[in-house]
Amino acid sequence: MNRPIPLPPHAEAPDLAPCISLLGTTALLFEAPGETCLETQARIWSLAREADTWPEVREAVPGVNNLLVTWREPPRRLEAITGRLAAAWKAAPPLALAGRTVELPVVYGGEGGPHMADVVAHTGLSPDEIAEIHAAPLYPVYALGSHPGYCYLGGMDPRIATPRRKVPVLRIPGGAVSIGGAQTGVSASPGPSGWNTIGSTDMIFFDAARTPPALLQPGDSLRFRIAGVVR
Amino acid sequence: MIRLLACGALATVQDRGRLGALRWGVGTAGAMDTLALAGGNLLVGNPDDAAGIEIQVPPFEIRFEVATTFAVTGADCALMLDGVPILPWTGARARAGAVLRLARRASPQAWGARSYLCVSGGIDVPVVLGSRATQLRGAIGGHQGRSLQAGDELPLGSPDLSPPVAGTGLVPPVVALPLAVDGLPALRVLPAAEYECYRPVSRAAFWGEPWRVTPQSDRYGFRLSGPTLTPLEPLELRSHGIVPGTIQVPHGGQPIVQMCDAQPSGGYPKIGTVIEADLWRLAQAPIGARIRFIETDWDGALAARDALDGWLSAARRALSYLRARSTA
Known part of the structure; x- marks a missing residue:
């Protein structure tokens, strides 16, 4: 077999x-x-x-x-x-999950977005344009995985797609908003990553003492709000 | 309570793993060699889900603050209780205040990479999401979600069973259930989804050549070096769940066997999975060791599981006989 x-x-x-x-x-x-x-x-x-x-x-x-x-x-x-x-x-019929929508304020670029320059170089767009395009859609949570509380999101605009980094970064902080290929996501805790970090947020995605421990579940949606763009 | 007097890097509280929390992105963690942990728990009269300490790097030294029974299983090591040598894989009695020291055993025959300290009643750290296992990423479970360090004090649970007679030992599984190919430790592998996507010459090399455990191997994964595994064409996969034992092949063509602290999902192609029943063998392969893979099928993998269950059942029967005999 x-x-x-x-x-x-x-x-x-x-x-x-x-x-x-x-x-x-x-x-x-x-x-x-x-x-x-x-x-x-x-x-x-x-x-x-x-x-x-x-x-x-x-x-x-x-x-x-x-x-x-x-x-x-x-x-x-x-x-x-x-x-x-x-x-x-x-x-199996499509299951319409009555999910919640969580809004996430993001500071794009600057110290919390160390790879914004790489996304700018790859896409030819400005940091403001990248932030606007990134914050426009409502992102459905497809699934959880990777590390506690991490969400796989659908729906990123392909104009800001940027290949994964050739050499992964050993540690990106929790709350890092990043782009890997055609996907985007938010790290729920510090750890290694091959994605390009373009911004940061303060949201706590996982707390083992909470029921359920993860903030988001499949069927929920995430909206990024531009809290600032550091140029 | 036990107190850590000395502690090498990366010792953690572990049980058989956090099963059932994948839906929140939480991996299993748990003992790398679950068979050694299970054997140690049997030797001290603990239930299957009791937690012990996984010790990866000596020195390791503790003081028992209460009189209790303990056993050290897993890798062969030099053990001293109050300066008197004792054997691994054997239950022993410690008086209150006794000091146990674990050191590397300087012998070419010394086997293994990880030892387990089990104490009667188990290491009683809080249960988090159904388990006491330490998951370092996210700092979940274990002792404050982190590796242990000198000065830590760990609470013990109350034993359910009176421990078996001190001095009773088990034949370690590496002796009871040996598996080798051309003199190298071997692991059985079930081919996974992308197996057929590799060149025939790569598939043949996967089974036919030895693989070296590189220094970049730890509780997250074992990075192996050997022949380059080349797919017939580049593979792009959607993120999907994986399990400990999954053998991923990143673009460089050198496989990584995902272990207990691995991410519970990934996107690299998978050539196979080390079967659950042989993961303990890999867990005990030290850095630099060479290993071989053996192809198996579903029935073969189940038979290997049955063999482990058989070893555990025989150990359980022998120990309950001795317990009954000694208290009669």
Whole structure:
């Protein structure tokens, strides 16, 4: 049993079929087909809610258009559960999560945005234009991951997309607002990162003593407000 | 309570891991060698979820402030209790005020990279999100969310069971469950999603060549050096969940095995996953060691899990027999 696990013959055409693969005996990875989009993500949320109720599943955790399924006890027979996942995916309606919108004041550039110059150099835009473009959309939270409280966001304007740094930075502070390729995000705690930090915010995204401990959940939305642009 | 008198870098309070908090972006943390922790907990009569101390760099010296039973498992090491040598993988009784010192064992046969101190009742730091494990990023759990240092005082829980007879030992899993290829420690791997995306020559080298554990290896991940693994074409993936054991291949073609403190998600291609049942073997591979990978399948991986469960069950039975026999 290897690589993409072959799905039963009743599955969809190959380009529309999801891909299911093993992560050892700890978990399965379910990957949705097609281009990354919010509608697919809403079906992933739906599938996660369903799989979370299965007795052998410890956690069903959305990624970006994919789902990690960890086991309480790995099933003896894989085919039963992969077939069940594929069938549940076919039936999964987009789940409209009634999320909250959190507004985040950001100081762009300056000391808290040490890589703004790199984004300026790559895009040819000014710091003001970058801040405006970055703060314009309402960003849906697709999933949590990377580190406690960190959100994967959708919807960044491709005009400010900037490749990841060739050499990752060993430590960027919590609250760092950064761009990595076509994605943007906010670090929830200090740590290493290969992304370009363009600003900073004071929001506390994670507190283990709070219930739930993470400020944001999939289905919530994030809006950046320009608190200042340091030129 | 125990008091730390000396403590090398990166000793932390760990249990079997924080399971069930991935939805908040919180990884498992926990003991790198969960089998050694489980063995140590059995030797002192603790439940499976009790916390111990993971010791990576000697020296390590503590004073027991109360009389208790303890065991040091995992890597082979030189242990002195009040100046008297004692054996690892063996339960021992400490009087109140006794001093335990752990040092590296100067022997070519010395095995392993991480030792575990288990004390009857467990290290009773607060449970955070279902676990006592220390997660350094985000400073969650453990003792104040950080590595231990000299002067720290750690509370002990009350034991559920009377500990087994002091002096009772276990045959370490490295002796009981050996696994080697061409004389090198071996790890079984289940191919992962992007396995087929690598050149046949890279796949053959992955299984056929030794891999060296580089100095950039720690609780976050083991960076290996060996043949360059080249994909058939460049791979771009969406961020997705990963687990300890996942073998990622960044663009340079040198694999990184994600370990307990790894991020719970990532985007690099995955050639395989070291099976859960063999992660302890990797956890005990010191910097500079060479290892080999063995391909396995689902049934093989489950059989390996069953073998570990079998070792633990046999140990549990033997210890409960001795406990019953000594109190009868």
